[in-house]
Amino acid sequence: MKASRVLAGVILISAVAWIGSGVFGRDGEQTAALAPQVEKQASALFRVAVLPATVEDHARRVVLSGRTEADRRVNVTARADGTIDQLNVRRGARVKTGDVLAVISDEAREALVAQAKAKLEQRRVELRARLTLIEQGNLAPLQKPQLEAELRAAEASLAxxxxxxxxxxxRAPIDGIVIEVPVEAGQPLQVGAKVAEIISLDPMLAVVEIAERQLGGITVGDTAKVKTVNGVEATGRVRFISAAASQQTRTYRVDIELANADGRLPDGVTCEVVLELAPQPAAHVPRSALTFSAEGRLGVxxxxxxxxxxxxxxTIIEDGLEKVWLGGLQTGQRVIVQGQDFVKEGQRVAPVEAPAAMVSKG
Incomplete structure (x- = not known):
């Protein structure tokens, strides 16, 4: 009986050892089998191309279409009734302030001057004679103020x-060019009739209309570059920004003053105006990197x-054809420039450096 029990115990221990060796062997095999799967899962992360952001001060540019406009434009009118005796200018003539553009007939005005001069001389003679009588005591001194007043009245009449x-x-009220002469010699005129129109070409203005969302970035004194349709280029500064919007377009007028001593810039020509705005911190990234969040917010x-x-x-600081300047990023942030629309927030990805062509592409 004892020998049977010992044999049974040996058989039991052998069986347990055999079964245990099988289980542990399978566990090792399973662990070895799982290792490639983990590596496979790691390699299965979605790959995205990233570009490190570099934030720097960027001077924004706004390109607008406008027109040139003479700084000063004056309609010269007749100040007296009469007929044009002389017409000294024609369209295109350059004039200086004070130049005589036309002479109107006298209409007895010269005779009135002669009459006023004679009256003044009479008052002066009377005043001298009566002052002598006053000094001699032959005339009351109270008459002296009256005599002096009559003399002053005569002087005023002459003036x-x-x-x-x-x-x-x-006469021409400004320096400039005569662009219109709607009268002819011998033509009768009335007070207020237009004789000529003069414009001053120096300085010249470039006038643009700017949207209200861009208005905050422009200040008086900002630099602007202007190019007309006929190829003339000039650089000027913002001189005026309207404080009230146009009722029709809801835009604001901006005047850029341009030096034009040589007259290269004509009045009324279509032009392109590039405004250099105040610099703002921004990062330059490909336009394709822009996307929207689930809430509809613009971002990357x-x-x-x-x-x-x-x-x-x-926020878009400046919009380009292929790249944009964005505000809101920090230097060093890895912006996803390829694959951003196929991943979501919180997802682990495998970032790779963006292709060189995408980095250098402007």
Whole structure:
């Protein structure tokens, strides 16, 4: 009996050892089999192309279409009734301030000047004679203020007559070019009739209309580059920004002053105006990197810590054809420039450097 029990115990121990060796062997085999699967899962992460962001101060540019406009434009009119005796200018003539453009007939104004001069001389003679009588005591001193007042009245009458006579001459009020002469010699005129139109070409203005969303980035004194349709280029500065929007277009007028001493810039020509705005911190990234979040916000997706995808809202500082300047990014952030639309926030990805062509492409 004892021998049977010992044999049974040996058989039991052998069986347990055999079964245990089989289980442990399978566990080792399973562990060895799982290793390639883990490596396969790691290699199965979605690959995205990333580009490190570099934030720098960027001077924004706004390109607008506008027109040139003379800084000063004056309609010269007749100040007296009469007939044009002389017409001294024609269209295209360059004039200086004070030049006589036309002479209107006298209409007895010169005779009125002569009459006023005679009256003034009479008052002066009377004043001298009566002052002598006053000094001799033959005339009351109280008459002296009256005599002096009569003399002053005569002087005023002469000045008025001379002013009326000066109205015979139509003079240029500004330096510039005569662009219109709607009258002819011998033509009768009335007060207020247009004799000529003069424009001043120096300085010249480039006038543009800017949208309200861009208005905040422009200040008086900003630099602007102007190019007309006929190829003339010039550089100027913003001189005026309207404080009120146009009722029709809801845009704001902006005037750029341009030096034009040589007259190269004509009035009324279509031009392209490039405004250099105040610099702002921005990063330059491919336009294709832009995407929208689930909430509809504009931004980019970046690869953060642990290679997890995150969404960063951005603002467009300047929009280009293939690249954009964005505000809201930080230097060093890895912006996903390829594959951003196929991943979501929190997802682990396998980031790779963006192709050289994409990095250098402007």
């Amino acid at each position: 008025q007559a001379e002013t009326e006579l000066s109205k015979n001459q139509v 997706r970046v690869v953060g810590a642990g290679d997890e995808v995150a969404f960063v809202p951005v």
